[in-house]
Amino acid sequence: MRFVLKTRYGQDIDLFRHNGQRFWYALLLVALLAAPWVLGDFYVGEVSLVFIYAIAGIGLMLLVGYTGLVSLGHAAFLAIGAYAHAWLLNHGWPFPASLAAAAAFTATVGALVGIPALRMTGIYLAVATLAFAEIVEQVITRWESVTGGYRGMAVPPAELFSVSLLDVDVFYYVCLAVLVACLIAALNLLRSPSGRAMVAVRDSEVAAQSMGINLARTKTLAFAVSAGFTGIAGGLLAHKIGYLAPDAFTIVLSIQLLLMVVVGGLGSMHGVIYGAIFIGLLPQGIALVRDAAPPAVAQIPGLEPGIFGAILILFLIYEPLGIHGRWVKVRQFFTEFPLYRKATHRRQRSYLRTERVR
Amino acid sequence: MEVLQLLISGLSLGCVYGLIALGLVLIYKATETVNFAQGEVMMLGAFLAYTFVNVLGWPFALGFVATLAVMGVVGALLERVLMRPMLGEPPFAALMLTIGLGFVLRAIAGAAWGNEPHTLRTPFAGDVLRFGELVVGTENIAIVLGTAILCGGLYLFFRFARVGIALQAASQNQLAAFYVGIPVQRVFALVWALSAMVAATAGVLVAPVSLIDPLMGFIAIKAFAAAIVGGFGSLPGAIVGGLIVGVVEQFASRYLPPGFGDTSAYIILLVMLVARPEGIFATLQRKKV
Amino acid sequence: MSFFAAEALSLSFGGVHAVRDVSFAVEEGEVFSIIGPNGAGKTTLFNLISRFYDPDAGAIKFGGEDITRLAAHRIAAKGIARTFQNTELFAHETVLANLLIGCHAHRRTHLLEELLFLPRARRQDLAFRERVEAVIDLLHLQGYREQTISALPYGARKMVEVARALCVAPTLLLLDEPSSGLNPEETEDLSFWIEDINEDLGVTIIMVEHDMNLVSQASHRVLAMADGEVLAVGEPAAIQSHPDVLRAYLGD
Numbered sequence: 001m002r003f004v005l006k007t008r009y010g011q012d013i014d015l016f017r018h019n020g021q022r023f024w025y026a027l028l029l030v031a032l033l034a035a036p037w038v039l040g041d042f043y044v045g046e047v048s049l050v051f052i053y054a055i056a057g058i059g060l061m062l063l064v065g066y067t068g069l070v071s072l073g074h075a076a077f078l079a080i081g082a083y084a085h086a087w088l089l090n091h092g093w094p095f096p097a098s099l100a101a102a103a104a105f106t107a108t109v110g111a112l113v114g115i116p117a118l119r120m121t122g123i124y125l126a127v128a129t130l131a132f133a134e135i136v137e138q139v140i141t142r143w144e145s146v147t148g149g150y151r152g153m154a155v156p157p158a159e160l161f162s163v164s165l166l167d168v169d170v171f172y173y174v175c176l177a178v179l180v181a182c183l184i185a186a187l188n189l190l191r192s193p194s195g196r197a198m199v200a201v202r203d204s205e206v207a208a209q210s211m212g213i214n215l216a217r218t219k220t221l222a223f224a225v226s227a228g229f230t231g232i233a234g235g236l237l238a239h240k241i242g243y244l245a246p247d248a249f250t251i252v253l254s255i256q257l258l259l260m261v262v263v264g265g266l267g268s269m270h271g272v273i274y275g276a277i278f279i280g281l282l283p284q285g286i287a288l289v290r291d292a293a294p295p296a297v298a299q300i301p302g303l304e305p306g307i308f309g310a311i312l313i314l315f316l317i318y319e320p321l322g323i324h325g326r327w328v329k330v331r332q333f334f335t336e337f338p339l340y341r342k343a344t345h346r347r348q349r350s351y352l353r354t355e356r357v358r
Numbered sequence: 359m360e361v362l363q364l365l366i367s368g369l370s371l372g373c374v375y376g377l378i379a380l381g382l383v384l385i386y387k388a389t390e391t392v393n394f395a396q397g398e399v400m401m402l403g404a405f406l407a408y409t410f411v412n413v414l415g416w417p418f419a420l421g422f423v424a425t426l427a428v429m430g431v432v433g434a435l436l437e438r439v440l441m442r443p444m445l446g447e448p449p450f451a452a453l454m455l456t457i458g459l460g461f462v463l464r465a466i467a468g469a470a471w472g473n474e475p476h477t478l479r480t481p482f483a484g485d486v487l488r489f490g491e492l493v494v495g496t497e498n499i500a501i502v503l504g505t506a507i508l509c510g511g512l513y514l515f516f517r518f519a520r521v522g523i524a525l526q527a528a529s530q531n532q533l534a535a536f537y538v539g540i541p542v543q544r545v546f547a548l549v550w551a552l553s554a555m556v557a558a559t560a561g562v563l564v565a566p567v568s569l570i571d572p573l574m575g576f577i578a579i580k581a582f583a584a585a586i587v588g589g590f591g592s593l594p595g596a597i598v599g600g601l602i603v604g605v606v607e608q609f610a611s612r613y614l615p616p617g618f619g620d621t622s623a624y625i626i627l628l629v630m631l632v633a634r635p636e637g638i639f640a641t642l643q644r645k646k647v
Numbered sequence: 648m649s650f651f652a653a654e655a656l657s658l659s660f661g662g663v664h665a666v667r668d669v670s671f672a673v674e675e676g677e678v679f680s681i682i683g684p685n686g687a688g689k690t691t692l693f694n695l696i697s698r699f700y701d702p703d704a705g706a707i708k709f710g711g712e713d714i715t716r717l718a719a720h721r722i723a724a725k726g727i728a729r730t731f732q733n734t735e736l737f738a739h740e741t742v743l744a745n746l747l748i749g750c751h752a753h754r755r756t757h758l759l760e761e762l763l764f765l766p767r768a769r770r771q772d773l774a775f776r777e778r779v780e781a782v783i784d785l786l787h788l789q790g791y792r793e794q795t796i797s798a799l800p801y802g803a804r805k806m807v808e809v810a811r812a813l814c815v816a817p818t819l820l821l822l823d824e825p826s827s828g829l830n831p832e833e834t835e836d837l838s839f840w841i842e843d844i845n846e847d848l849g850v851t852i853i854m855v856e857h858d859m860n861l862v863s864q865a866s867h868r869v870l871a872m873a874d875g876e877v878l879a880v881g882e883p884a885a886i887q888s889h890p891d892v893l894r895a896y897l898g899d
């Protein structure tokens with residue numbers, strides 16, 4: 001265990017607690033920068049996909065993990081970002097401007113979804129986001145002049161500083177750079193009044209209000225920022241999959257995104273990264289199982305979502321704090337050995353937090 | 359005449375939404391959890407009935423009763439094994455869990471019965487009744503009648519059975535109900551069993567209209583619209599909400615441009631949430647400070 | 648004109664009069680206690696002042712301004728802060744984070760500055776931190792600074808709530824049963840802190856309280872309520888022996 005002697009308040013504001021942390025994160029960044037030289041093209045592509053998931057995860061985590069608002073429709077924001085980006089590229093916009101505009105557009109849609117959400121809590125909101133996603137799917141299918149409808153829409157090849165993004169390594173670096181920028185922006189938000197307001201709204205709406213926090217503004221902002229990040233991820237995803245069709249953005253994808261933040265660990269940005277790695281690798285893992293399993297099992301339709309569902313259930317029952325929570329406990333066990341007590345992390349149950357009063 | 363025709367098919371469709379919504383509301387009222395796997399529970403019920411009636415060749419009535427019995431047990435088991443550990447956890451966790459459950463049930467159904475659609479053999483499908491120019495499928499009549507009978511039964515159950523009162527108490531205050539000696543956990547298991555039986559009935563009634571396959575549970579998303587229109591806390595509201603959603607959907611697919619039929623339920627849902635989130639039968643109020 | 652005044656406030660829930668025609672005035676620098684049996688309407692009165700409820704009739708005046716129809720989140724910026732009867736802290740956060748949220752009403756940065764954490768955002772956070780540390784020193788919360796709320800004993804949570812309210816930098820502080828759940832020593836400490844907050848910081852205090860020792864020790868004037876109506880207002884000693892008050896507590 002490391003004790004940090006704090007001599008300035010600024011140390012609590014900084015993103016890194018001490019030089020040791022700075023060193024390890026720098027080392028991680030160097031390793032990630034060097035990765036394309038070591039890994040084959042296939043794996044570079046897979047890691048890029050993990051980065052994209054992580055960017056979307058940042059958005060969803062801000063909403064679910066920090067503001068306490070559930071969205072079952074985040075695939076819709078991913079779709080809006082992807083289609084907007086592809087459409088703008090098709091109309092001759094350069095890559096950075098198009099990605100930024102797609103993010104801004106998605107954020108605006110997010111704010112619009114957030115406005116009715118102000119009057120709802122919990123399940124109502126979850127159901128509303130689900131309905132929103134279904135409507136977006138229909139709009140994409142029917143608005144053929146823009147989206148190509150069922151036929152889909154090709155994503156034009158893009159360039160950044162006259163280097164083609166079709167190159168796997170270039171795309172990898174772009175995704176990495178965007179992810180780092182998004183992470184820093186999210187962490188900045190969380191150490192500022194707006195981010196703290198989100199946490200306050202999550203934990204107690206009445207107290208938040210009496211501290212001067214505008215519930216409406218905070219929830220709308222959370223939706224907008226969350227959608228914005230997810231829109232950026234959508235834009236990058238468009239390049240990754242190359243061809244957009246409505247069936248790429250279904251409720252299954254929304255649930256996969258939720259699975260990411262729950263499995264990673266709600267209420268922590270580390271959790272986003274763990275979760276993204278997890279759902280990035282899971283299909284590979286399932287493919288391995290499929291190869292090994294007898295054909296009767298391997299050919300079950302819907303096996304993959306089924307396994308997603310089972311993992312989700314197991315995590316919710318046995319480790320609701322996700323991978324990050326488990327890691328914190330393990331670390332604490334070793335640093336405090338032999339004094340560690342299981343009860344330190346005993347969950348507090350609340351039986352009376354009903355949202356309704358008759 | 360066309361209007362009447364649409365109205366009838368809308369009402370019978372609405373009964374199905376209403377029945378699924380009824381199951382949702384039952385669970386929500388008692389446990390404050392929303393079961394996102396309600397459609398999958400319905401799907402499971404339909405597949406079970408198919409197994410008893412078509413595969414094993416039992417008479418329909420026997421197969422139906424057996425389905426109800428098995429589904430009751432399944433519902434109680436789901437509560438005991440999955441939902442009880444979530445008691446006292448934030449509602450969000452339980453909600454996510456039921457979503458996961460839906461995916462698992464769909465995979466199980468795919469493994470057990472395959473992905474191709476099946477037709478349930480029923481005594482009430484395939485015929486039509488003619489009233490002048492009006493042509494009504496017997497399966498539509500069966501849906502409406504079945505729903506009416508089920509609702510009557512439930513009404514009597516809640517009106518006269520002690521369990522019904524216990525359920526009311528548990529839904530208002532879990533801890534207080536526990537303190538005054540109501541076996542809250544057993545009440546919850548019972549509610550899940552009841553809700554699964556209602557869902558199974560919906561599955562059997564809808565089977566002749568929409569075929570049985572692992573994806574049939576997705577219509578439960580539209581049942582959410584029904585439940586919300588009805589106020590999410592009211593059992594009659596769920597049925598009325600279902601009827602409204604069903605009728606609007608039929609008219610929207612006929613008279614509005616393509617796409618509106620499929621989305622009408624969601625549009626109703628969003629409009630309702632913005633305009634009158636407490637539903638047409640208001641039972642919810644603000645949280646107390 | 649008074650510093651704070653409630654004028655003929657009334658509110659009923661479905662035919663039950665929670666508060667009926669309640670008027671009182673509080674002068675600047677006063678500690679003003681509201682007592683009464685359970686269900687007298689004390690907390691409802693607080694929720695009216697914090698603007699969680701809209702009164703059916705009447706007006707709330709603060710610093711010469713009518714705040715009867717102000718949105719709940721605008722109250723803090725006016726200089727009114729409150730605590731809650733059963734504590735409403737941000738349970739998954741540290742004490743420090745809770746107190747920083749208390750500074751929210753003084754936010755001057757906009758979203759872009761915060762996303763990029765420009766120097767202005769850092770300066771603002773440092774200023775918030777200075778304010779928080781001053782409150783931590785005043786209420787001796789140093790030992791709890793980095794602890795999560797859910798790990799704190801109940802007495803400490805009550806004090807953290809008072810501290811969070813002070814971070815708003817209020818001129819009027821509403822304390823809803825500050826001593827409930829505290830042991831006698833903690834209650835004793837509380838009465839000194841109320842005195843400090845009132846005299847050193849110059850904060851006017853309105854508190855709802857059941858502990859009559861604390862009320863008579865700490866407050867200048869007392870208002871007694873029963874069944875949503877005002878029974879009497881006056882010095883603590885006079886209220887304690889007031890016949891109407893005794894009848895409300897002891898029955899006829």
